[in-house]
Amino acid sequence: MEERQISKAVIKRLPRYYRYLGEILNSGVERISSGELSNKMQVTASQIRQDLNNFGGFGQQGYGYNVKYLHDEIGKILGVNRIHPMIIIGGGNFGHALANYDFEKDGFVTKAIFDVRPELDGTAIRGIPVMMMDQLEDFIAREPVEIAVLTLPKSRVVEVAHRLTRCGIKAFWNFAHLDLDVPEDVVVENVHLSDSLMQLSYRISNYEEEQR
Amino acid sequence: MEERQISKAVIKRLPRYYRYLGEILNSGVERISSGELSNKMQVTASQIRQDLNNFGGFGQQGYGYNVKYLHDEIGKILGVNRIHPMIIIGGGNFGHALANYDFEKDGFVTKAIFDVRPELDGTAIRGIPVMMMDQLEDFIAREPVEIAVLTLPKSRVVEVAHRLTRCGIKAFWNFAHLDLDVPEDVVVENVHLSDSLMQLSYRISNYEEEQR
Numbered sequence: 001m002e003e004r005q006i007s008k009a010v011i012k013r014l015p016r017y018y019r020y021l022g023e024i025l026n027s028g029v030e031r032i033s034s035g036e037l038s039n040k041m042q043v044t045a046s047q048i049r050q051d052l053n054n055f056g057g058f059g060q061q062g063y064g065y066n067v068k069y070l071h072d073e074i075g076k077i078l079g080v081n082r083i084h085p086m087i088i089i090g091g092g093n094f095g096h097a098l099a100n101y102d103f104e105k106d107g108f109v110t111k112a113i114f115d116v117r118p119e120l121d122g123t124a125i126r127g128i129p130v131m132m133m134d135q136l137e138d139f140i141a142r143e144p145v146e147i148a149v150l151t152l153p154k155s156r157v158v159e160v161a162h163r164l165t166r167c168g169i170k171a172f173w174n175f176a177h178l179d180l181d182v183p184e185d186v187v188v189e190n191v192h193l194s195d196s197l198m199q200l201s202y203r204i205s206n207y208e209e210e211q212r
Numbered sequence: 213m214e215e216r217q218i219s220k221a222v223i224k225r226l227p228r229y230y231r232y233l234g235e236i237l238n239s240g241v242e243r244i245s246s247g248e249l250s251n252k253m254q255v256t257a258s259q260i261r262q263d264l265n266n267f268g269g270f271g272q273q274g275y276g277y278n279v280k281y282l283h284d285e286i287g288k289i290l291g292v293n294r295i296h297p298m299i300i301i302g303g304g305n306f307g308h309a310l311a312n313y314d315f316e317k318d319g320f321v322t323k324a325i326f327d328v329r330p331e332l333d334g335t336a337i338r339g340i341p342v343m344m345m346d347q348l349e350d351f352i353a354r355e356p357v358e359i360a361v362l363t364l365p366k367s368r369v370v371e372v373a374h375r376l377t378r379c380g381i382k383a384f385w386n387f388a389h390l391d392l393d394v395p396e397d398v399v400v401e402n403v404h405l406s407d408s409l410m411q412l413s414y415r416i417s418n419y420e421e422e423q424r
Contacts, residue, residue, distance in 0.1 A: 079417035097305035205291035
């Protein structure tokens with residue numbers, strides 16, 4: 001595969017390709033043309049060809065794509081072909097909901113949930129232990145942890161992110177409604193729910209204009 | 213304000229402007245230059261000027277932006293200056309977590325949560341009633357509902373979205389890991405958590421390359 005400079009827009013679309021190809025694979029289809037994929041995904045066929053060309057193409061002119069090969073290769077690009085141990089900070093409803101999610105199938109394995117409420121100490125969610133925040137440093141020293149999921153109140157998240165960074169955590173999945181200021185070698189992926197709702201309300205408000 | 217054709221990328225950035233301006237406003241600052249805003253938001257000043265020019269500018273050369281005015285105007289563009297009644301479909305951990313969120317401050321007011329589990333009937337989350345799915349049509353006929361929040365299993369979401377569409381719901385905030393196929397006049401904003409995690413793992417895997 002050649003040296004690449006891939007745009008953020010393409011990277012944003014890759015998980016969606018991965019998801020659709022996974023479904024197509026599960027339905028037993030072995031080869032798919034960009035046209036068929038285009039129909040399913042509601043993306044133009046030329047967009048699909050262009051996107052996949054970023055990664056060396058994968059397809060043979062006239063023969064379509066080998067679904068399994070393409071799925072696996074995109075999986076490798078996304079890094080879901082290996083295990084990503086995670087911890088969830090915050091055992092509230094949100095942390096609880098995330099712990100119940102089936103992220104394991106893509107390699108994201110939650111090892112522990114951390115909270116400050118003593119009544120949660122020693123409990124478990126789907127077999128995942130809930131621990132106290134004062135055990136955080138020990139746990140990370142003992143167990144490999146790649147991603148910290150932050151489901152904390154805005155007022156506490158900055159301090160906790162610092163603490164995690166000091167422990168060597170290099171990746172945050174941040175649900176707090178705040179942009180974290182982290183060292184250069186740390187990656188943060190934000191899920192800002194209010195921002196998403198506002199985009200929805202923008203689209204509701206501007207729907208009629210969009211149609212013109 | 214002149215006739216506009218605003219790119220999706222700009223619209224994606226608007227909620228973030230709104231959030232930062234809200235914080236600046238709360239800290240008592242009345243005017244801000246694009247340079248200062250740029251420092252806070254880690255976006256270039258020229259990007260800020262360009263983005264805001266899409267909406268007629270708001271700023272006076274050399275005087276900076278009036279924070280309150282800019283905040284309010286962006287709020288109007290995003291449609292958060294009015295009330296958006298919502299219902300949450302699915303009273304599991306995720307629906308529960310969303311019901312506990314403070315979305316009201318931006319006008320998103322949850323009116324009811326719907327579920328199928330009889331033991332939840334008549335309960336409430338933060339004062340918001342939990343109702344049974346067989347009351348859905350009656351409720352929507354009786355109460356104004358703009359947005360339906362879908363926190364259902366993938367296997368049930370398609371049928372429920374159809375049902376809601378038949379009731380006249382035109383906006384979905386979809387947390388199910390599936391792209392909904394909806395009529396043209398319905399808007400859907402997806403929060404695909406797995407996709408977000410995969411983008412994080414892509415960035416972890418490609419961090420070293422990014423630095424070169």
